[in-house]
Amino acid sequence: MSTLSHTQPAxxxxxxxxxxxxxxxxxxxxKRYGRVTAMDHADFDLYPGEILAVIGDxxxxxxxxxxxLSGALVPDDGEILMDGQPVRFGSPLDAQKAGIETVHQSLxxxxxxxxxxxxxxxxxxxxxxxxGSVFRMLDRPAMQKVARDKLTxxxxxxxxxxxxxxxxxxxxxxxxxxxxxxxxxxxxxxIMDEPTAALGVKESRRVLxxxxxxxxxxxxxxxxxxxMPHVFEIADRIHIHRLGRRLCVIDPKAHTMSDAVxxxxxxxxxxxxxxA
Amino acid sequence: xxxxxxxSAPAEGRPPIQSFEQVLEKRESRVAEFDSTPKSPxxxxxxxxxxxxxxxxxxxxxxxxxxxxxxxxxxFLSSFNLSLIIQQVTIIGIIGIAQTLIVITAxxxxxxxxxxxxxxxxxxxxxxxxxxxxxxxxxxxxxxGGGCGAINGLLVTxxxxxxxxxxxxxxxxxxxxxxxxxxSETLRSQDVAKAAPFLQVLGTPVDILGARFTYxxxxxxxxxAVVWYVLNRTALGRHIYAVGDDxxxxxxxxxxxxxxxxxxxxxxxxxxxxxxxxxxGRIGSISPQAGQTANLDSIxxxxxxxxxxxxxxxxxxxxxxxxxxxxxxxxxxALSGVDVLWQEFTVGILIIVAxxxxxxxxxxxx
Numbered sequence: 001m002s003t004l005s006h007t008q009p010a011x012x013x014x015x016x017x018x019x020x021x022x023x024x025x026x027x028x029x030x031k032r033y034g035r036v037t038a039m040d041h042a043d044f045d046l047y048p049g050e051i052l053a054v055i056g057d058x059x060x061x062x063x064x065x066x067x068x069l070s071g072a073l074v075p076d077d078g079e080i081l082m083d084g085q086p087v088r089f090g091s092p093l094d095a096q097k098a099g100i101e102t103v104h105q106s107l108x109x110x111x112x113x114x115x116x117x118x119x120x121x122x123x124x125x126x127x128x129x130x131x132g133s134v135f136r137m138l139d140r141p142a143m144q145k146v147a148r149d150k151l152t153x154x155x156x157x158x159x160x161x162x163x164x165x166x167x168x169x170x171x172x173x174x175x176x177x178x179x180x181x182x183x184x185x186x187x188x189x190x191i192m193d194e195p196t197a198a199l200g201v202k203e204s205r206r207v208l209x210x211x212x213x214x215x216x217x218x219x220x221x222x223x224x225x226x227x228m229p230h231v232f233e234i235a236d237r238i239h240i241h242r243l244g245r246r247l248c249v250i251d252p253k254a255h256t257m258s259d260a261v262x263x264x265x266x267x268x269x270x271x272x273x274x275x276a
Numbered sequence: 277x278x279x280x281x282x283x284s285a286p287a288e289g290r291p292p293i294q295s296f297e298q299v300l301e302k303r304e305s306r307v308a309e310f311d312s313t314p315k316s317p318x319x320x321x322x323x324x325x326x327x328x329x330x331x332x333x334x335x336x337x338x339x340x341x342x343x344x345x346x347x348x349x350x351x352f353l354s355s356f357n358l359s360l361i362i363q364q365v366t367i368i369g370i371i372g373i374a375q376t377l378i379v380i381t382a383x384x385x386x387x388x389x390x391x392x393x394x395x396x397x398x399x400x401x402x403x404x405x406x407x408x409x410x411x412x413x414x415x416x417x418x419x420x421g422g423g424c425g426a427i428n429g430l431l432v433t434x435x436x437x438x439x440x441x442x443x444x445x446x447x448x449x450x451x452x453x454x455x456x457x458x459x460s461e462t463l464r465s466q467d468v469a470k471a472a473p474f475l476q477v478l479g480t481p482v483d484i485l486g487a488r489f490t491y492x493x494x495x496x497x498x499x500x501a502v503v504w505y506v507l508n509r510t511a512l513g514r515h516i517y518a519v520g521d522d523x524x525x526x527x528x529x530x531x532x533x534x535x536x537x538x539x540x541x542x543x544x545x546x547x548x549x550x551x552x553x554x555x556x557g558r559i560g561s562i563s564p565q566a567g568q569t570a571n572l573d574s575i576x577x578x579x580x581x582x583x584x585x586x587x588x589x590x591x592x593x594x595x596x597x598x599x600x601x602x603x604x605x606x607x608x609x610a611l612s613g614v615d616v617l618w619q620e621f622t623v624g625i626l627i628i629v630a631x632x633x634x635x636x637x638x639x640x641x642x
Contacts, residue, residue: 070528072527072528091527091530091532092527092528092529092530093530093531093532096530102528104528106524106525106528107525108522108524108525108528108529109522109525110517110518110521110522110525110526110529110588111521111522111588112517112521112588112589113514113517113518113521117514118529121514121515121518121526121529121530121531122515122526122529122530122531123530124511124514126511135505135510136510136511136512137509137510138509138510138511138514140509165326165327168323168326
């Protein structure tokens with residue numbers, strides 16, 4: 001029963017061969033907004049090849065943690081480590097360059113741009129030769145092809161036109177585009193913030209399958225979700241955030257959803273803390 | 277067509293399905309079908325217009341030309357008159373390019389006209405009064421235009437002030453500088469022609485089949501082609517649309533939104549300086565009082581051309597058509613003997629109809 005691990009997180013169940021060095025980690029991160037402390041010495045560990053769920057009550061500081069890991073927020077204090085090496089993310093671009101892709105809850109898509117334009121937003125492919133270097137001409141056929149391939153590869157969609165504006169897509173389809181973008185460009189870590197929150201039952205199922213598909217390719221995934229059944233279904237480990245810091249990390253196979261909810265809301269303390 | 281009960285998922289990778297989800301096994305497995313047949317003809321029209329933002333202005337322009345050729349007859353349709361309309365819209369067409377760039381980023385630039393006049397005065401004073409070689413004076417004018425744009429851009433991106441307020445302020449400032457630098461004096465056309473013919477070169481007429489164009493008209497088309505290329509075929513162009521569409525999303529996608537905005541304001545300033553060159557060509561003289569209506573006329577052209585003041589939507593070609601619509605209506609109404617005040621009245625209606633249409637088109641849903 002006691003797979004609780006506050007100081008020494010259990011290695012992921014998915015890849016036993018993985019080295020115990022976290023791909024992405026954070027130590028003692030602090031972020032204050034005036035009198036509000038969003039992160040109070042928060043720690044975080046993500047191991048290779050695992051799906052790590054991050055859960056916590058509203059206002060627990062999950063979003064700040066995730067925003068810091070994806071470069072959208074610069075913490076006041078603390079450090080972020082990749083493969084044990086300290087890194088600093090001053091902007092989302094820095095995190096992207098380090099191989100961290102995030103599917104934000106807002107999806108971060110430009111509604112009036114096409115599916116292909118959105119997938120390559122901020123990392124467009126230019127033509128080779130003079131047309132590309134001097135005239136900065138985009139290689140649209142190449143981008144459209146890659147976009148279509150990626151969507152197909154993830155079993156995501158039969159697209160009539162990859163040049164269709166994103167605003168003409170349904171919520172589930174937009175989610176699919178955002179996930180495909182992250183899966184296509186994330187070389188180290190994929191972070192998904194409430195990927196099923198806005199979706200129906202059928203579409204949620206599809207996104208969960210996508211997450212497993214991404215893990216199968218060897219990418220570790222951070223999944224932020226309020227949906228306990230989903231979390232317990234696909235997570236290898238569950239990071240429980242409370243009052244701006246990591247309360248504990250639990251093994252979903254050894255704990256029940258009620259345990260998790262009890263820890264998360266403070267109704268019950270993890271055994272380790274009771275002992276301490 | 278995608279099978280989501282999925283051959284790609286090996287048995288150990290598949291999660292146990294929640295009991296309430298078991299019914300999903302029998303569901304339709306196609307995931308992202310694109311419904312290409314909107315229900316009613318009206319919805320279909322809405323989708324069509326949504327997909328082709330320049331369709332509405334193009335139709336209005338065609339209707340305007342057809343309508344006035346019936347009302348006014350041959351005098352309107354003569355190649356001379358039609359080419360005159362093109363000459364008349366050249367300045368607004370060029371300033372409209374600058375305005376379109378800003379409007380796509382969800383901004384508005386009230387200072388474009390003032391930047392243009394200031395640049396024309398700088399070019400004229402340096403070349404005519406101070407005897408600087410005309411091409412150098414022209415370059416100085418471009419620099420001033422870019423500098424004015426940079427001031428707007430810095431205020432918008434650094435101080436994060438609303439573009440409306442920033443450019444309302446710089447409009448007055450640039451106009452005051454223009455009066456100060458010119459000493460409120462007009463340089464006569466013949467003086468400009470003698471000292472710096474280069475500045476008037478865009479006024480050179482070209483006669484083709486009884487139609488009279490000027491270099492300025494072709495220059496406008498060239499500028500439109502260049503800016504169209506940048507907006508549609510380069511990464512910067514895509515970023516400009518993304519920034520106007522949803523700045524937060526653009527930032528999270530890794531776009532340096534403030535840098536893109538700054539570039540847009542500088543580019544708009546330079547385009548205004550090029551507009552100043554065309555302005556000198558068109559009117560010959562250089563006056564600090566010229567181009568007074570360019571600010572609002574450019575916004576009119578952009579809005580009638582189908583751009584959305586909420587950003588992310590608009591096109592250079594649309595703006596050209598918007599400017600032509602205004603030109604055709606003014607010219608047609610004038611030839612019909614309608615008083616100037618009713619021309620203004622009509623343009624006002626066009627603006628309101630254009631914005632109402634934009635609102636309706638934006639409501640298109642998947």
